[in-house]
Amino acid sequence: MFDFQYFTPTKVVFGKNKEEKVAELIKEFGGTKILIHYGGGSVVRSGLLKRVTDTLDTAGIKYVTLGGAVPNPHLGLVYEGIELCKKENVDFLLAVGGGSAIDSAKAIGYGVANEGEVWDFYDYKRKATGCLPLGVILTIAATGSEMSDSSVITKEEGLVKRGYSSDYSRPKFAILNPELTMTLPDYQTACGCTDIMMHTMERYFTNGGNMEITDALAEGLLRTVKKNAVILRDDPKNYDARAEVMWAGSLAHNGLTGCGNDGGDWMTHKLEHELGGLYDVAHGAGLAAVWGSWARYVYKNCLPRFKKFALNVMEVENTGSDEEIALRGIEAMEDFYRSIKMPTNLRELGVNPTEEELVDMAHKCAVGVGGQMGSAKVLDEEAMLAIYRASI
Amino acid sequence: MFDFQYFTPTKVVFGKNKEEKVAELIKEFGGTKILIHYGGGSVVRSGLLKRVTDTLDTAGIKYVTLGGAVPNPHLGLVYEGIELCKKENVDFLLAVGGGSAIDSAKAIGYGVANEGEVWDFYDYKRKATGCLPLGVILTIAATGSEMSDSSVITKEEGLVKRGYSSDYSRPKFAILNPELTMTLPDYQTACGCTDIMMHTMERYFTNGGNMEITDALAEGLLRTVKKNAVILRDDPKNYDARAEVMWAGSLAHNGLTGCGNDGGDWMTHKLEHELGGLYDVAHGAGLAAVWGSWARYVYKNCLPRFKKFALNVMEVENTGSDEEIALRGIEAMEDFYRSIKMPTNLRELGVNPTEEELVDMAHKCAVGVGGQMGSAKVLDEEAMLAIYRASI
Numbered sequence: 130m131f132d133f134q135y136f137t138p139t140k141v142v143f144g145k146n147k148e149e150k151v152a153e154l155i156k157e158f159g160g161t162k163i164l165i166h167y168g169g170g171s172v173v174r175s176g177l178l179k180r181v182t183d184t185l186d187t188a189g190i191k192y193v194t195l196g197g198a199v200p201n202p203h204l205g206l207v208y209e210g211i212e213l214c215k216k217e218n219v220d221f222l223l224a225v226g227g228g229s230a231i232d233s234a235k236a237i238g239y240g241v242a243n244e245g246e247v248w249d250f251y252d253y254k255r256k257a258t259g260c261l262p263l264g265v266i267l268t269i270a271a272t273g274s275e276m277s278d279s280s281v282i283t284k285e286e287g288l289v290k291r292g293y294s295s296d297y298s299r300p301k302f303a304i305l306n307p308e309l310t311m312t313l314p315d316y317q318t319a320c321g322c323t324d325i326m327m328h329t330m331e332r333y334f335t336n337g338g339n340m341e342i343t344d345a346l347a348e349g350l351l352r353t354v355k356k357n358a359v360i361l362r363d364d365p366k367n368y369d370a371r372a373e374v375m376w377a378g379s380l381a382h383n384g385l386t387g388c389g390n391d392g393g394d395w396m397t398h399k400l401e402h403e404l405g406g407l408y409d410v411a412h413g414a415g416l417a418a419v420w421g422s423w424a425r426y427v428y429k430n431c432l433p434r435f436k437k438f439a440l441n442v443m444e445v446e447n448t449g450s451d452e453e454i455a456l457r458g459i460e461a462m463e464d465f466y467r468s469i470k471m472p473t474n475l476r477e478l479g480v481n482p483t484e485e486e487l488v489d490m491a492h493k494c495a496v497g498v499g500g501q502m503g504s505a506k507v508l509d510e511e512a513m514l515a516i517y518r519a520s521i
Numbered sequence: 522m523f524d525f526q527y528f529t530p531t532k533v534v535f536g537k538n539k540e541e542k543v544a545e546l547i548k549e550f551g552g553t554k555i556l557i558h559y560g561g562g563s564v565v566r567s568g569l570l571k572r573v574t575d576t577l578d579t580a581g582i583k584y585v586t587l588g589g590a591v592p593n594p595h596l597g598l599v600y601e602g603i604e605l606c607k608k609e610n611v612d613f614l615l616a617v618g619g620g621s622a623i624d625s626a627k628a629i630g631y632g633v634a635n636e637g638e639v640w641d642f643y644d645y646k647r648k649a650t651g652c653l654p655l656g657v658i659l660t661i662a663a664t665g666s667e668m669s670d671s672s673v674i675t676k677e678e679g680l681v682k683r684g685y686s687s688d689y690s691r692p693k694f695a696i697l698n699p700e701l702t703m704t705l706p707d708y709q710t711a712c713g714c715t716d717i718m719m720h721t722m723e724r725y726f727t728n729g730g731n732m733e734i735t736d737a738l739a740e741g742l743l744r745t746v747k748k749n750a751v752i753l754r755d756d757p758k759n760y761d762a763r764a765e766v767m768w769a770g771s772l773a774h775n776g777l778t779g780c781g782n783d784g785g786d787w788m789t790h791k792l793e794h795e796l797g798g799l800y801d802v803a804h805g806a807g808l809a810a811v812w813g814s815w816a817r818y819v820y821k822n823c824l825p826r827f828k829k830f831a832l833n834v835m836e837v838e839n840t841g842s843d844e845e846i847a848l849r850g851i852e853a854m855e856d857f858y859r860s861i862k863m864p865t866n867l868r869e870l871g872v873n874p875t876e877e878e879l880v881d882m883a884h885k886c887a888v889g890v891g892g893q894m895g896s897a898k899v900l901d902e903e904a905m906l907a908i909y910r911a912s913i
Contacts, residue, residue: 130760130761130764131536132535132536133533133535134532134533135533136532136533137529140528141525141528143524143781144525147524340765340768341745341749341765342741342765342769345740345741346737346742348737348741349736349738349741350734352737353734353737369522372732372781373733388535389768
């Protein structure tokens with residue numbers, strides 16, 4: 130068991146119509162001039178943005194708006210947001226949307242609170258010393274950015290996708306109304322469930338320092354999302370299932386399910402990042418497409434965890450050798466992916482890389498992680514290429 | 522499922538020797554003049570207090586000290602602390618100890634940050650509008666006060682014991698070093714484990730709005746503490762088991778295991794409070810002594826939860842009627858209490874109230890909760906008396 134720090138200061142306000150509390154919460158955390166940052170048109174079309182601005186108008190809180198945050202949010206829009214905040218003396222950011230809007234807002238927050246080039250933080254060149262305070266109204270349960278310390282930004286030039294984490298960017302509040310996620314396309318809901326589970330699975334499949342209580346919480350969270358993802362497939366307007374998944378999304382990535390271990394494996398995410406850089410694929414679907422190949426490549430080096438996962442999460446039969454049980458768990462996970470129409474390989478994901486592209490992705494992935502990475506099994510460039518090849 | 526708010530801003534720094542970080546953490550949260558508040562002599566005898574003051578000296582942080590916090594901490598000492606803080610211009614409180622020192626420090630914090638009589642808050646007369654910031658070095662895993670919003674203070678006059686909860690009193694940081702709990706007497710360790718489990722069981726046995734994910738987290742936490750309490754009975758210096766229990770103690774009472782439900786039952790705590798008022802009993806042991814009688818009195822009104830508890834926490838055989846399974850779960854819990862030398866009735870607790878005293882406790886308990894209370898089953902004075910009688 131390793132030492133750890135646990136810091137989740139975000140005030141979560143969870144339930145129906147809770148977006149009505151937004152002005153009250155902004156005032157509680159000292160916001161006087163707001164940048165409302167959002168993504169595509171759905172926030173506008175659904176009337177949510179109008180409801181939010183009406184609430185701020187009534188409360189006498191001034192604001193400016195900036196839409197356009199896209200999946201894999203772009204650095205260009207971050208620059209635009211920083212400039213707008215400085216020009217308008219913005220002192221509080223409100224992200225309305227999913228991970229794209231939140232991550233983009235976090236980057237804007239770093240840019241306003243720190244002198245110099247904001248990309249430096251994402252390029253590992255220096256550390257931020259602050260971030261503009263940030264609140265969230267969440268519309269997609271997936272990335273967990275609403276409670277996490279992390280954000281991922283893509284620099285358009287060369288399509289470089291990088292993450293930066295610091296406690297400064299943990300949102301002050303997060304409004305979680307499960308009803309706001311009911312209009313999501315089924316595919317996005319399933320991608321979200323996959324992403325949520327993967328955030329905890331990345332922390333779970335390790336060879337270092339695991340705590341029993343962390344495992345128990347992680348397994349409970351995974352079972353809950355697995356069950357409710359299937360309920361939502363058949364009944365997308367099921368409020369309770371939306372709520373289970375939404376709350377799981379925040380807990381899966383706020384640090385809770387990693388306390389006491391070595392930080393996690395995270396190679397599935399890294400392998401997917403290169404896919405997401407090369408192809409226009411949804412993050413959750415990309416994760417599902419490579420996970421099985423990753424799992425089969427590494428499970429023998431992390432057998433006790435894969436066995437535990439098979440029994441306690443996938444609830445497979447406890448018979449046969451440890452290897453057989455572990456493999457049965459991997460197969461059961463892939464069956465689950467198929468059951469919610471997630472891919473289990475690149476073909477099902479709808480991409481068909483050439484051998485040259487696989488080599489290129491493996492190379493970029495290896496460079497991106499500094500040569501090698503992983504806890505279930507440490508992977509080098511050759512291993513990454515083998516997993517990509519197996520995932521065709 | 523009910524709406525909920527989740528707010529756990531406490532920065533937890535967990536692991537060996539982490540008390541060395543205390544000066545750094547105090548500076549991070551803006552403390553310049555500290556009141557170090559502690560309980561009995563063990564903090565002095567163990568050398569912990571000296572190590573803390575040495576660290577503060579080295580960092581150039583000024584402080585005053587106030588010892589003497591006792592179990593069921595007294596209002597008189599709170600007054601003394603408030604006076605000392607005002608006289609010395611203290612701007613940050615550091616509690617070194619268990620629930621007594623932390624709760625007493627929280628009350629001091631309210632008294633300094635609010636004009637007028639501090640007992641008013643505990644007497645439900647008015648609400649606090651602030652609390653002096655507070656940090657914790659924990660030496661006993663039990664009350665969860667290191668992350669919670671609550672504190673319990675006893676007014677010496679009439680021995681009135683009252684709790685007050687507000688987010689203002691949630692500690693800024695909590696240093697959790699499992700090694701600091703290794704010298705506890707076995708009885709205190711077992712009492713702590715009982716208290717920790719009960720904080721989550723009070724939230725679990727409800728008839729309102731439970732969430733699957735909350736249940737899964739609660740059940741995982743309970744199984745973990747149950748297992749590690751037995752390990753500590755046989756091997757009190759087991760670091761990993763100490764760590765599992767310590768982290769569970771914070772999570773059991775920070776709100777996590779109650780998200781989405783109706784707030785919980787809490788009648789076992791209320792029944793024990795009257796015992797604790799009348800007799801000098803350890804809180805955890807008092808809880809164990811009345812829980813079985815409470816459970817048998819209410820389980821038919823909360824059968825699905827008692828069945829779930831029996832199967833998922835006590836892991837009893839899934840055969841027979843729901844009632845049989847539920848009862849088997851209650852019996853298994855009592856067997857567990859016996860296995861760690863906790864009492865399962867008042868006689869085993871070492872007290873022998875007269876019928877008149879039972880009537881008096883039931884009356885005071887009913888008055889204390891405003892006539893009736895409970896979620897598994899709503900209890901009135903007659904029901905409370907019946908449970909006390911059954912617990913002889």
